[in-house]
Amino acid sequence: MISPVFLAHGSPMTIFEDSDFTRFLNRFGQENKPKAIVIFSAHFENHVTTIAATDEVHEMVYDYYGFPPAYYQVQYPARGSTIVASIVAERLRSRNIPVELKYRGIDHGVFPIMLHAYPEANIPIVPVSVNPFLPARQQIAIGEALQGLEQDGIMVVGSGFLTHNFNEIDMSDAAPPRQWAIEFRDWIREKALARDVEALGEYVALAPHARRGVPRAEHFVPLLIALGAGSPAREVQVLHDTIEHGSLSTLSLKF
Template sequence: MLSPVFLAHGSPFTIFEQSEFTQFLRHFGQQHRPKAIVIFSAHFENEITTIAPTDGVHEMVYDYYGFPDSFYQVQYPARGSMIVASIIEERLKKHRIPVQTHYRGLDHGVFPIMMHAYPEADIPIVPVSVNPFLSARQQIAIGEALQGLEQEGILVIGSGFISHNFNEFDRNKDAPPREWAIEFRDWIREKALARDIEALSQYATLAPHAMRAVPRAEHFVPLLIAMGSGDPNGNPRILFDTIEHGSGTTFSIQF
């Protein structure tokens, strides 16, 4: 089933990591074999929704700092798809969503998870930007413009974290989950499973500890886009869900 998904993208360490999370990603890739992937990465920001078109092999965007040299030598030679990029552009324009095209390669919201899910790099990938300053309802509307793409064999992925606050991360990956992070995660989980768009559109004021969990929305809005792109009558299901480093969630869900 190619229904849209929100995936936690992990840290750059995910590239070389062997863990329960990377095992989940491998299993996900084995179960889902789309003709192409459209991915909204938290690390690709633009004021106007921007599609990165190419038919060539994607460039690598090493948008992280202070890692060993091996992290800057990683290659993931997936190609893009001009045809799929055109489909996305046409859909967004039809729904009167401002859109532009400008090439950008694969950042660490994309290639670390794709390397585990699709190690052969044989599925075309079309990156699309996010704008964290749009309202939650506008984020959902972007997703709604893409409803039904699974019928054409295209998988929509939102890549981010529902809780992303570096000031709250514990260096110890196995640190006990903090109570506020659990309460926030549980609220998001409940509303996402119920496809409660009204509540999630107001998560910043309704969800417990929202400002602590989401001090800046770029990692959260891919969830809203993925949810909007799913079947309104579908049954969301949790794919993976743990809390690491005290407050960082791997919450991943299919719509």
């Protein structure tokens, strides 16, 4: 069964890296073979939940700046699926969640993960937007509307970062994890493993250093959506967990 997951998506540098994180993505892809992927990317924002519906090969969205030319030439020729997009739209509308069908290509919240996990690009991908301004409980409700899609072989992926504060990143490879990042990561991990939806829904008020770790919520809310999409009866699993560059958590979870 292809359970919903929250995956850290790495920086654009992940595209060409060979690291513990990219090797994790490779193992993940070998162990999980869905028929289609519905992915909520932190880099696809809209005030209405927007589903990028197409049956064609996805366009590439190079939503980063200042990298060498090779980063703007990478291709990931996966197709979309209008059938899966329609299933997602129907599920959301049945819960009175507004939906818009509007095409957008795949961004770096999508293709760096997929390049390492599914290099053959042979699994249909349906990108879905996030709205970082919705309350946490509404983010979870979006995921809840998609519970059970794994029974049809459709994997729901929330793609983001547990912590995402550029002012706290140390690009030195040897930078030790900062204590505040450890404390925030540990709190989220504990509540996620306990499937404490109420606490996670109040993470801004309850989690230590929440504002420091999540100054803007677009990279965090994919975790809440993936949490909501998982079965309440299933044990939550940690897939990968490191802190890189001082504060950047790669915590990835299966729900």
